[in-house]
Amino acid sequence: AQKITQTQPGMFVQEKEAVTLDCTYDTSDQSYGLFWYKQPSSGEMIFLIYQGSYDEQNATEGRYSLNFQKARKSANLVISASQLGDSAMYFCAMRDYSSASKIIFGSGTRLSIRP
Amino acid sequence: GAVVSQHPSRVICKSGTSVKIECRSLDFQATTMFWYRQFPKQSLMLMATSNEGSKATYEQGVEKDKFLINHASLTLSTLTVTSAHPEDSSFYICSAATSRALTKETQYFGPGTRLLVL
Numbered sequence: 279a280q281k282i283t284q285t286q287p288g289m290f291v292q293e294k295e296a297v298t299l300d301c302t303y304d305t306s307d308q309s310y311g312l313f314w315y316k317q318p319s320s321g322e323m324i325f326l327i328y329q330g331s332y333d334e335q336n337a338t339e340g341r342y343s344l345n346f347q348k349a350r351k352s353a354n355l356v357i358s359a360s361q362l363g364d365s366a367m368y369f370c371a372m373r374d375y376s377s378a379s380k381i382i383f384g385s386g387t388r389l390s391i392r393p
Numbered sequence: 394g395a396v397v398s399q400h401p402s403r404v405i406c407k408s409g410t411s412v413k414i415e416c417r418s419l420d421f422q423a424t425t426m427f428w429y430r431q432f433p434k435q436s437l438m439l440m441a442t443s444n445e446g447s448k449a450t451y452e453q454g455v456e457k458d459k460f461l462i463n464h465a466s467l468t469l470s471t472l473t474v475t476s477a478h479p480e481d482s483s484f485y486i487c488s489a490a491t492s493r494a495l496t497k498e499t500q501y502f503g504p505g506t507r508l509l510v511l
Binding site for chain 1: 500
């Protein structure tokens with residue numbers, strides 16, 4: 279069965295510092311996709327970054343990068359130069375292509391940026 | 394980018410009544426829609442997967458007779474919470490995927506509906 283684990287319920291980071299949000303996953307499939315979403319207090323889900331299981335290079339999107347370590351089954355999100363607007367819940371998620379492409383989510387990490 | 398809307402954004406109802414939530418893909422055709430529920434300070438839990446023109450597939454533990462899902466067209470899916478109880482109070486979020494999304498990276502999420510049952 280698929281599983282996503284986020285072990286950091288909450289984190290505090292000083293503005294302009296980099297932060298790493300941890301995510302490990304478990305799946306028996308070879309073909310899958312990993313996502314990170316941001317959820318501000320308004321509730322909307324904002325897509326940040328995606329990593330395919332066959333992608334050899336780590337995904338990057340602006341200040342976001344995904345540290346993909348396939349052998350360890352980890353997909354940590356790195357946010358560089360954090361901003362006050364980065365304060366939100368962050369969810370790691372996985373899509374297993376053998377399961378009707380549904381996405382399952384981790385428990386989330388609440389990130390708070392200190393000025 | 395693709396836009397998904399939900400209506401209503403917020404609803405308060407009395408216990409025992411039914412509530413219908415609409416999810417629309419505004420600028421693309423969604424062959425598959427997903428319904429999630431999120432309790433306060435918790436993660437999104439997938440309730441069901443809905444394909445246009447066919448019956449929804451419910452996740453284990455989700456009562457299909459209580460949470461009725463209809464995906465009548467390629468742009469509209471509805472979730473009806475029947476005989477709502479206070480424990481059904483939650484944040485309900487839909488997402489929509491195009492046929493291309495089965496190999497593409499993202500689904501598109503709606504803004505969510507906050508349901509409060511008194």
